[in-house]
Amino acid sequence: MFDFLKKKLSLFKKKEEQKLEAKLEEQVKPAAEPFSSEAPETPEGPSIPESVPEAAPLGAVAKEKTSLKEKLLGKKEAKKPLEAKLTLGTRVKQAVLRKATITEGDVRSLLDDFNLELxxxxxxxxxxxxxxxRIRDNLVGREIERKNDIHGITDGAIRSALAEVLRQDNIDLPSIMRAKKPFIIMFVGPNGHGKTTTISKVAHMLKKNGLHVVLAAADTFRAASIEQLETLSSRVGVEVVRHKYGSDPAAVCFDAVKHAEARGLDAVLIDTAGRSELNINLMEQLKKIVRVAKPDMKVYVGEALAGNAAVEEARRFHEAIGLDGIIMSKADCDVKGGSILSIAHVIRKPILFIGTGQGIDDLMPFSHEWFIKKVLEE
Ligand SMILES: Nc1nc2c(ncn2[C@@H]2O[C@H](COP(=O)(O)OP(=O)(O)O)[C@@H](O)[C@H]2O)c(=O)[nH]1
Ligand SMILES: [Mg+2]
Incomplete structure (x- = not known):
């Protein structure tokens, strides 16, 4: 899930890390050279070659070197210069290691490329x-002391940028709904994005949480929409309030709310049309439902597959009726992932769930922690 976005994030992270590592190396080099040339004059003992060439076996050359050292200094003493050299190496490093401060130049060109990839x-x-x-702000000015810090710094910068962009409260829908009876949720969104399917999933989830639900078949426009809702609701085991095709959707909602009040039900879930005879009338129709049914929550159902178009559509619905939450369907359909980030940020309302298939159980509560973990860790 979200593999495309995941890959882009990991590539950017890797390139930025490499760039910062190179910067840190540069920072260390110039000072290290003059210092190491002074090394033989230290009181700890004579300098010996840094190391025997890697591929050299414990053969004649190596043995000869050891025996020569042993001859000169005795077996115990022979180890001393090497230890001295190590301590010296550490001290040289400590002495010359300067902090590298991340500058605009270290991030700008990579971020320009990354922007297009996003x-x-x-x-x-x-x-x-x-x-x-936000990544830029989180990185520029940071000081790097050790190579080992680089991963944490870049990862942290990306992680908090995503969290800031996604920042919305995570919502536990069943517990919010217990505050009012009946709690009315209206589902809106373009045709085919998954409203009717999602309503059956939500009804199933609420039922599992002990809430009694009725559905309102307020898509009286699309052929077979009422039968589709009835088929799905019988699978879940909840009732549907319906009128004839072509009837006023607001009247269906009014009846469904009255029905819920009379029976003491916990929730009314309203299914709506995504298109009407004249598309401009759809928004008027939805506004009328809002006036009549007074929903406690207006939820946009958009398919994650639609990419940027889903964001634009959501904005249209938000401007007309004001949304309170979002459900992104079809997250199982090899979606790139970016539309989830975009929609939450543009609409500034929480994503409640994502749809992960066509079955009634294929609904996952959404949290930004989960999303960030998914695209940065897994
Ligand atoms: N793979 C997948 N398909 C979905 C999901 N949600 C809905 N669908 C399918 O999308 C199609 C349109 O769904 P529907 O509920 O009729 O959309 P509506 O027009 O908005 O009511 C149907 O074939 C659904 O089975 C989902 O999360 N994953
Ligand atoms: Mg429908």
Whole structure:
């Protein structure tokens, strides 16, 4: 899941790490040379060659060297210069190691490339800009002391940039819903993005949490939509309030709410159309449902597959009726991953769930921690 985005993130991280490692090396080199040439004059003893060539076996040459040293200094003494050299090496390093401070130049060109790669991974352009700026802010000015620090610094910079862009509260839907009875949720979104399927999944999840649910078949426009909802609801074992095709969707919702109130049900889930005779009327129709049913939550269902188009569609619905949450369906369909980041950031409402298949159990609660772990660690 989200492999494309994952790959882009890991490539950027690797390139940035390599760049910073090279910078740190550069920082160490110039000072180390004059210092090491002074090494033989130290009181710890004479200098010996740094090492025997790697491939040399414990053969004649190596033996000869050892025996010569042994002859000169005695077996015990022979080890001393090597130890001295090691301590000296450590001291040389300590003396010349200066901190490297990350500058704009160390990040800018890689971030420019990364920005385009994010867009390729379905991240909206404005969101890609924001992510890159935050990574830049998190890196520039940081000091690196050791090579080992580099991974943590770059990883942390990316991780917190993603968290800042995704920042929304994680929502535990069943517990929020217990605060009001009946709790009314209206699902909106373009045709075919998964509203009806998602409603059956949510109904199933709520039922498992002990809530009693009724569905409102308020997509009275699309052929077979009412039968589709009825088939799915019978699989879950919940009731559907329906009228005839072509009837007023707001009236269906009104009846469903009355039904829930009369029966003391916990929740009403409203299915809506994604298109109507005149598309401009869809938003008017949705506004009327909002006035009549007074939903406690308006949830946008968009398919993660749609990439940037899903973000634009969501914005259209948000402007018309005001959204409270998002469900991204079809996350199982080899989606690049960027649309999840974009939609949360552009709409600034929490992603409640992601859809992971066509079955009624294929719904996963969403949390930004999970998403960040998924794209940075797994
Ligand atoms: N693979 C996959 N397919 C889904 C998912 N959600 C919905 N679908 C499929 O998408 C198609 C359209 O779904 P539907 O609920 O009718 O969309 P609606 O027009 O928005 O109500 C159906 O074939 C669903 O089975 C999902 O999370 N994963
Ligand atoms: Mg539908």
């Amino acid at each position: 867009v390729e991974a379905d991240v909206a352009s404005s969101v890609a800009d924001e992510i890159c700026e």
